[in-house]
Amino acid sequence: MNADVVIVGAGPAGIFTALELLRRGSRQKIVMVEKGRSIEERRCPKSRTNKCVSCKPYCHITTGFSGAGAFSDGKLSLSCEVGGDLPTLIGPDLAQETIRYADRIYLDFGADTHIEGLEHEEERKEIRKRAIQAGLKLVDCPIRHMGTEKAHDIYLGIERHLQENGVEILFGHECRNLILESDVCRGVTVSDGRQDFEISARHTVVATGRRGADWLEKLCAEHSIAHAPGTVDIGVRVEVRNEVMEMVNRVLYESKLVGWPRPFKNKVRTFCQNPGGFVSQENYDNDLAVVNGHSYKEHKSDNTNLSILCSHNFSVPFNQPIAYAQKVGELTNMLANGQILVQRFGDILDGKRTWQKELAQSNLRPTLPDAVAGDITAAMPYRAMVNIINFIQAMDHVVPGFASYETLLYSPELKFYSNRVKMDTDFNTSLQGLHCLGDSSGWTRGLMMSSAMGVLMGRKLAEEG
DSSP states (O other): OEEEEEEEOOSHHHHHHHHHHHHTTOOOOEEEEESSOOGGGOOOTHHHHSSOOOOSSSOTTTSSTTGGGGGSOOEEEOOTTSSBSHHHHHOHHHHHHHHHHHHHHHHHTTOOSOOBTSSOHHHHHHHHHHHHHTTOEEOOOOEEEOOHHHHHHHHHHHHHHHHHTTOEEEETOEEEEEEEETTEEEEEEEEOSSOEEEEEEEEEEEOOTGGGHHHHHHHHHHTTOOEEOOEEEEEEEEEEETTTTHHHHHHTSSOOEEEOOTTTOOOEEEEEEETTOEEEEEEEGGGEEEEEEEOOSSOOOSEEEEEEEEEEEOOTTOOOHHHHHHHHHHHHHHHTTTSOEEEEHHHHHHTOOOOHHHHHTSSSOOSSTTOEESOGGGTSOHHHHHHHHHHHHHHHHHSTTTTOTTOEEEEEEEEOOOOEEOOOTTOOOSSBTEEEOSGGGTSBOSHHHHHHHHHHHHHHHHHHO
16 A cells, blocks of 8 residues: 555544644645544443453553544643643744644534633632642643543544545554665554555654553664653542532642652652543553543533652663553552552551442542552552652642542553654654654643644645645
8 A cells, every 4th residue: 555644543643643734735645544443433331331341452442543532531731831842842832833723623623612721810829829838830721621522522523524535544453563664764564453564655653642652662672763761650540529629620620730749859740630520441451451530521420530640760771661650550450450449548648458348438439430449559669659648748738638538549540651752843753754743752741732743743744745
C-alpha cells in the first residue's frame, strides 16, 4: 500500500494531524493505522458486568479511535501552562495560539461553549491564598468540559468527517515496525492479525499516546532514534465527598495544584479532577490494571475524584522509567488479585490495612465497587508514598477535610510517557521522514496539547505537499 502520510495511532495528535491536512486543502493520501476499534464499536462491558472483564485483545477504554479520549471525562485545558513541555520546544505564544485554534475545532464538532474557571474572582483569590500558605502553587487553567458521553459523540463526528473526506483508517491493524533505508523512514510494517504488509509513505507520524509509550521507547532503542530519558508519574486516585470539594468544584471545576513537598522535593501535582465523577479501571498490556477517573455531563455521583501524581526522573545508570512504573503497578495488582487497590487515608497514617467492612460503614462510598480494600503502602515506593502523604496534608489547608480519615486512595495511578524524542520545531526526528507526536513523544500530556501538536504537524505536512 502507498500513501503520502501514514499516521500510527488514532488518538488526538494523529486525528488533528489529519484534520488540519484536510482543512488546509491538502490532496495527499492519508492512511491512519489503529490497532483498536472505531468509536461505534468501542463498548466497555463493565456497565453490564459491574466488574472489569479484561477485554481481549485490547481494553476498549484505552484503545481505539480517539484513544482514551473517548471514554475520559473530556476536559480540554485551555492554558499552555498545562499539558506537558511542548511550549519549551515551539514557544509559549505559538502553543497558546494553537490551543485556541484547536479549541475552535472542538466547538465546531459540538463541544460545550461554557468554560469553567473564569468566574468567581474573589473566591479564586481566596483559594490561591490558601495554596500559598500551604506551600502549593495554583495554576490558572480555564477548562472546557466535554463530558464522557459528549466526548464520545464529538470524536464520532470527527471520525466520520475524516472518513467522508478520504482519510483511510485501518482499524484492527497493529504497527509492527518502521521501514528504514539508511537514516530515512519510508513507512511502516503493519499486521491485521493474519498477515503483515507494508505501507510506504513520504512521511510517517507516530502518535500512539500513553498506551503506546512503551512500544515507541523500544522502537527508539532498536533504530537509534535520538531520545532522552523522560518523566514517569506514579501516584494515586483520591476520592472524597462532593461536600468537601464544593467550593473548589464550583469556582475552578478543576484545581491544578503543584507542590514540591519535603523532604524529597519531587514535583507532585493534582490532575484530572472529576466533580460528581466516577473512579474507573483501565487495562494495559500484560493485564496491567491502572486506575483513572471520569465525569459525565448529566450522570453524577456523590463524590469527587482526582489524581495526585509524583514525578520521577531517572539518570545514569538507570534509563527505563516506564519499566519502573510498570513494576510498581504489577506489585500493586498482585496485592489486589489483578484489580485496583483502595485504602483509607487514615489507615495509611495508622499503619494498618483497610478492610471491606470498614468501607461499608463510611460516609464515603467507593464509586469503583470492585476495588479491593487493602494496603497500598505495601507496594508504593517509599519516596512516592511520603511525597503523596505530605501533599495531601498540604491540600487539607486549601480544601479543609481533604485529608480526613475516610478519604480514599486508589492505586496504581500511572502515567506513562515515552522517553522524550529529540526533534526540531518542525517535529523532525533524527530519522528523515519520521515524526513523533502526542503523549508517546514525551512532549505532551492530555487531550488539548496533543491536539495542538497534531494541528502544527498537519500544517507542516500541508506545506510540503
